[in-house]
Amino acid sequence: MHRIETAKMNRRAFLKKLTRTGFAAALATSLAYGYARWVEPSQLTVTHHTLSHPLIPRAFHGVKLLQFSDLHLGHYDSLKRFYHVIDRINTLEPDLVVFTGDLLHEANRYPHTETVAEALANIRAPLGKFSVYGNHDHGGYGTDIYRRLMERAGFRVLVNEHALVRRGQEAIAVAGGDDMMLGRPDWAKMTAGIPPATYTIALVHEPDSAVETCRYPIHAQLSGHSHGGQIQLPFIGPLMTPPLSERYYEGFYHVGGLVLYVNRGLGTTRVPLRFFAPPELTVFSLTNREK
Structure with missing residues (x-):
């Protein structure tokens, strides 16, 4: 009799512990989802870095270049949040602004293109605004919509071409490649005509393109596309890396002699969640480094 009662008590204790554990797990999951859905996507971060190279002209020493990427407007992202991003960019007072693709999630279905422009x-x-195509900018019959919108906004859309950005008598080059997934990138065309010994920054949406970019006279590449993995887990890393961002997905990398930076972007894709991958604006200070 005693053994039967002890067994029942042990079973009840086990079931209570199991119930508490299950409740705690469900609560933790709910809190994590709420954070990933509503909190982190709104936590705009600004990261500051230095791009240093002997070929950066002295006239560009201290110039601030701001990169933003992957807004995916129309995919759970509101215009209110977008306006906040624009205001934040202007408070940072950049000299040069670049956008590395994926403005609208589905361009042909988005109703507010004029407002966005x-x-x-x-x-x-003051030194210019430049942009390149991402895969979503070409997708959904968006190629012409994106170009018209960005040009109306004062951005030069670079498609396998470059522009010389001048300050006084000196210049750097900003080159832009077409999207790798839905466009026709051409690195040789993009760099043709850049004067020798000109510091060159390439904008290419997909970061894994760096293995090709490093074969050309380009010193830095700025990319997006990865969303920083969008959902990252400690000791595991990113769970969602789109094609062509599996090798390089966040922050700085050295690929041959090329410096690659991958911006985490501002919006979301696939699912409206961010976890340990907050949205990002990146500010680079250009610095002349003596040889």
């Missing part, structure tokens, strides 16, 4: 036109950048 007007807001982007408010970005102030």
Whole structure:
């Protein structure tokens, strides 16, 4: 009799412990989901870095270049949050602004293209504003929509071409490649005509393209596309890396003689969640480094 009662007590204790554990797990899952859905996607971060090279002209020493990427407007992201991004960019007072692709999630279905163009036109950048295509900018019959929108906003859309950015008598080159997934990138065309010994920054949406970029006279590549993995777990890493961002997905890398930086982007794709991958604006200070 005693053994039967002890067994029942042990079984009840086990079931209580199991119930508490299950409840705690469900609560933790709910809290994590709420954070990933509603909190982190709104936690705009600004990261500051230095790009240093002997070929950066002295006239560009201290110039601030701001990169933003992957807004994916229309995919759970509101215009209110977008306006906040524009305001934050202007408070940082960049000299040069670059956008590395994926503005609208589905361009042909997005109803506020004129509003977006007007807001982007408010970005102030005395040395110029440049952009390239991402896969979502070409997708959904968006190629022409994206170009018209960005040009109306004062951005030069670079498609396998470059521009010389001048300050006084000196210049750097900003080159832009077409999207690798839905476009026709051409690195040789992109770099053709850049004067020798000109510091060159390439904008290419997909970061894994760096293995090709490093074969050309390009010193730095700025990319997006990865969303920083969008959902990262400690000791595991990113769970969601789109094609062509599996090798390089966040921050700085050295690929041959090329410096690659992968921006985490601002919006979301596939699922409206971010976890340990907050949205990012990146500010680079250009520095002349003596040989």
